[in-house]
Amino acid sequence: MTTTRTGQPFDRAVLESLMRRRLFYTPAFEIYGGVSGLYDYGPPGCGLQANIIDTWRKHFVLEEDMLEVDCTMLTPAEVLKTSGHVDKFADWMCKDPKTGEIFRADHLVEEVLEARLKGDKEARGVKVEDKDEEDAKKKKKKVKDIKAVKLDDAVVQEYEEILAKIDNYNGEELGQLMAKHEIKNPATGGSLSPPMAFNLMFQTSIGPSSNYPGYLRPETAQGQFLTFQKLLEFNQGSMPFASASIGKSFRNEISPRSGLLRVREFLMAEIEHFVDPEGGKKHPRFSEVADVELELLNREVQLAGKTHVERVPIAQAVAKGTVDNETLGYFLARIQLFLERLGVDKTKLRFRQHMLNEMAHYATDCWDAELLTSYGWIECVGCADRSAYDLSVHAKKTGAPLVVREKRAEPLRVEEFAVEIDKKKFGPRFKKDGKSVEAAIEALTQDVREKLSLELKEKGKVTLDVEGVGDGKVEVGGDLLTIEKRTRVEHTREYIPNVIEPSFGIGRILYSLIEHCFWTRPEEEARGVISLPPPIAPTKVLLVPLSNHPDFTPQIKQLSSRLRSLGVSSRVDASGASIGKRYARNDELGTPLGITVDFQSVKDGSVTLRERDCMRQVRASADEVLEAVRRLVEGTESWADVEGRLPRFEGQEAD
Numbered sequence: 045m046t047t048t049r050t051g052q053p054f055d056r057a058v059l060e061s062l063m064r065r066r067l068f069y070t071p072a073f074e075i076y077g078g079v080s081g082l083y084d085y086g087p088p089g090c091g092l093q094a095n096i097i098d099t100w101r102k103h104f105v106l107e108e109d110m111l112e113v114d115c116t117m118l119t120p121a122e123v124l125k126t127s128g129h130v131d132k133f134a135d136w137m138c139k140d141p142k143t144g145e146i147f148r149a150d151h152l153v154e155e156v157l158e159a160r161l162k163g164d165k166e167a168r169g170v171k172v173e174d175k176d177e178e179d180a181k182k183k184k185k186k187v188k189d190i191k192a193v194k195l196d197d198a199v200v201q202e203y204e205e206i207l208a209k210i211d212n213y214n215g216e217e218l219g220q221l222m223a224k225h226e227i228k229n230p231a232t233g234g235s236l237s238p239p240m241a242f243n244l245m246f247q248t249s250i251g252p253s254s255n256y257p258g259y260l261r262p263e264t265a266q267g268q269f270l271t272f273q274k275l276l277e278f279n280q281g282s283m284p285f286a287s288a289s290i291g292k293s294f295r296n297e298i299s300p301r302s303g304l305l306r307v308r309e310f311l312m313a314e315i316e317h318f319v320d321p322e323g324g325k326k327h328p329r330f331s332e333v334a335d336v337e338l339e340l341l342n343r344e345v346q347l348a349g350k351t352h353v354e355r356v357p358i359a360q361a362v363a364k365g366t367v368d369n370e371t372l373g374y375f376l377a378r379i380q381l382f383l384e385r386l387g388v389d390k391t392k393l394r395f396r397q398h399m400l401n402e403m404a405h406y407a408t409d410c411w412d413a414e415l416l417t418s419y420g421w422i423e424c425v426g427c428a429d430r431s432a433y434d435l436s437v438h439a440k441k442t443g444a445p446l447v448v449r450e451k452r453a454e455p456l457r458v459e460e461f462a463v464e465i466d467k468k469k470f471g472p473r474f475k476k477d478g479k480s481v482e483a484a485i486e487a488l489t490q491d492v493r494e495k496l497s498l499e500l501k502e503k504g505k506v507t508l509d510v511e512g513v514g515d516g517k518v519e520v521g522g523d524l525l526t527i528e529k530r531t532r533v534e535h536t537r538e539y540i541p542n543v544i545e546p547s548f549g550i551g552r553i554l555y556s557l558i559e560h561c562f563w564t565r566p567e568e569e570a571r572g573v574i575s576l577p578p579p580i581a582p583t584k585v586l587l588v589p590l591s592n593h594p595d596f597t598p599q600i601k602q603l604s605s606r607l608r609s610l611g612v613s614s615r616v617d618a619s620g621a622s623i624g625k626r627y628a629r630n631d632e633l634g635t636p637l638g639i640t641v642d643f644q645s646v647k648d649g650s651v652t653l654r655e656r657d658c659m660r661q662v663r664a665s666a667d668e669v670l671e672a673v674r675r676l677v678e679g680t681e682s683w684a685d686v687e688g689r690l691p692r693f694e695g696q697e698a699d
């Protein structure tokens with residue numbers, strides 16, 4: 045069970061009702077019955093999302109001189125075939141042939157085993173701490189398996205080990221687990237088909253004819269890779285550098301669930317940091333984050349069926365090799381600082397390393413920043429080392445030089461076996477097969493070239509493997525081909541950069557942040573408050589005239605206009621409700637500050653400024669209060685600083 049910042053049990057039903065009532069977000073197409081996995085954001089949701097994005101831009105793009113791009117979402121199939129997504133971007137699903145119901149295999153195994161473990165605890169008389177009461181009720185209805193049945197100790201241990209590495213199983217292994225542990229349709233007990241791969245991309249066709257297939261992109265990354273050469277040129281050939289992109293991605297999730305956490309259309313913010321693979325992937329600014337401490341849950345711990353984390357400075361994690369290299373480590377620390385800047389609860393943040401089977405097809409190492417919510421630990425940011433995978437496959441497919449060329453400080457002398465073909469004789473000899481044979485010769489590795497040079501000397505000819513020509517074996521005589529050891533002097537170095545990719549799911553961050561900031565005022569009939577920090581809150585200031593007396597209107601209008609010109613969002617609440625009620629409404633919207641205009645204001649121009657969380661107020665001139673608001677919203681001053689400068693005010697609250 046998760047708790048709020050004040051230690052109360054977190055009540056998801058209350059928060060969900062608040063989200064709907066205050067129009068943070070709402071199911072899309074609701075009057076048509078809704079479509080699972082699709083949501084619309086209302087005004088506070090849009091404001092919050094815009095501020096998260098704005099902070100992201102400042103924290104990453106601006107701070108690190110990243111090159112922002114905005115690439116198209118509609119992507120030709122060929123691109124995603126080359127990147128491996130058409131063949132491998134899939135989850136495992138199984139079907140109940142009787143009812144037609146479809147399940148995501150890993151989620152089903154997880155749900156059933158968790159339910160059985162809970163039943164075991166109940167049978168042993170251990171108090172069951174459900175992530176959420178509502179959840180427990182729903183599951184009880186859905187999963188027949190929740191029975192108070194005691195399991196053998198060995199079975200409990202086995203289930204716990206499976207759950208600790210649930211992301212590591214492939215389809216076949218999930219099928220074996222389902223068979224071994226008799227996992228069936230939880231609602232009916234019916235048997236399920238073995239897991240099969242389901243590709244998560246939405247397919248479409250581009251243009252009126254159907255012969256140009258395309259997909260809605262499942263990530264923004266591919267667009268960034270395809271503009272790599274142009275960006276490198278824009279950056280005057282200088283490495284390392286990073287591109288960045290914010291935009292929608294689409295995934296046809298098998299079973300969208302958990303509100304904004306698993307949806308079919310979502311906003312992503314992704315960085316592709318291009319780095320020289322030689323020299324240990326150092327980062328020039330690593331020393332700035334070296335002491336940042338992270339909670340790490342590494343692969344070995346998970347494979348041992350455990351979940352304990354280690355709190356270490358990132359420099360130590362890199363030095364020990366837990367985190368593979370400086371650039372990856374730099375970004376893990378920067379991700380943590382970003383999430384803290386948004387206001388996430390530091391005690392509910394950890395970094396979990398992917399297990400080998402869990403990693404995407406392109407990754408060589410990957411860490412997820414996970415936030416603890418009432419749904420458990422949720423991956424909100426993935427940080428993968430994609431090596432040179434993407435640039436290499438696109439370069440190979442298109443012939444585009446997705447490489448970095450650098451002048452060497454010292455020329456490099458390379459001893460190598462060079463091949464030379466007598467082109468005049470080659471064409472007439474091989475006719476239509478000439479190109480294939482030539483390509484096969486050019487592609488010979490140094491080892492093979494060395495072997496063939498001896499063969500050529502000894503026999504005067506060599507036999508080559510050439511796919512698609514005759515029986516696949518082609519003889520080439522010494523009159524057409526020479527293979528000799530030569531020295532080449534290289535003045536430039538050419539390499540394909542590696543890519544470190546931090547990838548942020550904005551909706552997941554937004555929802556988890558709201559959970560972390562949500563609490564209730566116990567003394568006020570469980571009044572909900574969302575304590576978003578001032579720079580992140582959608583609306584910054586609530587302007588309240590003490591009553592709807594016309595004398596207050598000019599000052600409210602003036603304050604409103606001055607806040608607008610400062611770029612600070614505000615809302616006027618001149619309704620007849622009591623001041624307390626008006627503040628309560630805005631607690632739910634996360635509005636951090638309130639300015640009240642009262643009869644004293646009419647006399648001397650002073651106003652009061654109230655802070656949402658502590659509900660204390662100060663009183664000062666409009667100029668001083670607006671300056672305090674500006675600094676609080678910029679994040680350059682805290683409420684304690686404001687209280688230190690401006691006189692406290694006790695009043696109105698009783699109203």
Ligand SMILES: Nc1ncnc2c1ncn2[C@@H]1O[C@H](COP(=O)(O)OP(=O)(O)OP(=O)(O)O)[C@@H](O)[C@H]1O
Pocket residue numbers: 295297304305306307308310312423424425426547548549550551552553
């Ligand atoms: N269906 C989704 N709904 C909302 N956000 C998502 C979804 N899928 C991915 N994301 C977000 O995009 C980020 C990067 O995507 P990535 O491909 O690493 O996710 P993933 O590993 O496929 O996620 P998961 O394993 O949870 O499906 C994730 O950290 C997450 O915040």
